[in-house]
Amino acid sequence: MIPVSLPSGGVELDAWIDEATDPIAVIALAHGAGAGHEHPFLEGVAHAWSAAGFTTVRFDFPYRHAGRRMPGPAAHAIETWSAVETYCRRLRPGIPFAAAGKSYGGRMASMAAAEGRIAPEALVYLGYPLHPPGRPENARAAHLPSVSAPQLFLAGTKDPFLQPLADLEAAVASCQVADIEWFEGGGHSFEVAGRKLPAHEVGAATARAAVPWLSERLQRPVA
Numbered sequence: 001m002i003p004v005s006l007p008s009g010g011v012e013l014d015a016w017i018d019e020a021t022d023p024i025a026v027i028a029l030a031h032g033a034g035a036g037h038e039h040p041f042l043e044g045v046a047h048a049w050s051a052a053g054f055t056t057v058r059f060d061f062p063y064r065h066a067g068r069r070m071p072g073p074a075a076h077a078i079e080t081w082s083a084v085e086t087y088c089r090r091l092r093p094g095i096p097f098a099a100a101g102k103s104y105g106g107r108m109a110s111m112a113a114a115e116g117r118i119a120p121e122a123l124v125y126l127g128y129p130l131h132p133p134g135r136p137e138n139a140r141a142a143h144l145p146s147v148s149a150p151q152l153f154l155a156g157t158k159d160p161f162l163q164p165l166a167d168l169e170a171a172v173a174s175c176q177v178a179d180i181e182w183f184e185g186g187g188h189s190f191e192v193a194g195r196k197l198p199a200h201e202v203g204a205a206t207a208r209a210a211v212p213w214l215s216e217r218l219q220r221p222v223a
Contacts, residue, residue: 030105044203156186
């Protein structure tokens with residue numbers, strides 16, 4: 001269980017762990033705003049990363065744990081990320097910790113890192129929600145240059161949260177250390193029009209694309 005202290009009181013969150021043999025690192029994987037840890041896309045990501053040598057820990061934010069559908073205050077998510085890092089470092093001491101998340105979950109990780117509430121060795125964003133669709137003037141990028149850890153943005157070229165794509169490129173250029181891995185034709189969940197694949201397969205393929213970057217940034221070879 002992952003204990004989290006919130007203004008409304010403490011909560012204990014479940015952890016779903018996909019173990020790796022002789023892990024390279026432990027990766028905490030957060031869900032998007034509209035789905036929980038059990039979404040097939042996230043299951044595919046977790047399984048692919050554990051197969052590549054990364055112990056992966058999924059969890060639900062407190063609002064999902066309480067059965068609510070809409071995210072709570074950002075401060076609650078940031079507090080959760082802090083607790084998740086503590087849990088992961090105790091779970092697998094002595095190896096690097098990375099933070100990853102689908103959309104909302106990744107953005108909350110970036111905010112936690114920018115505020116110094118977590119100190120991961122790397123961050124991976126699975127479809128970063130740069131701005132609401134059709135509203136590029138409301139960019140959510142001002143905090144990204146404050147993140148000192150290397151950041152990887154996995155991004156679909158048809159993602160409505162990233163149009164125009166040059167906005168993400170500019171945001172990444174403003175970061176201390178960051179890279180983009182483009183998925184041609186991919187939407188916000190990396191789906192490609194006309195290509196019918198189960199969500200868990202899409203998630204696994206997306207995750208595998210990040211493995212070389214993670215291995216390099218965490219300075220450990222993939223087995």
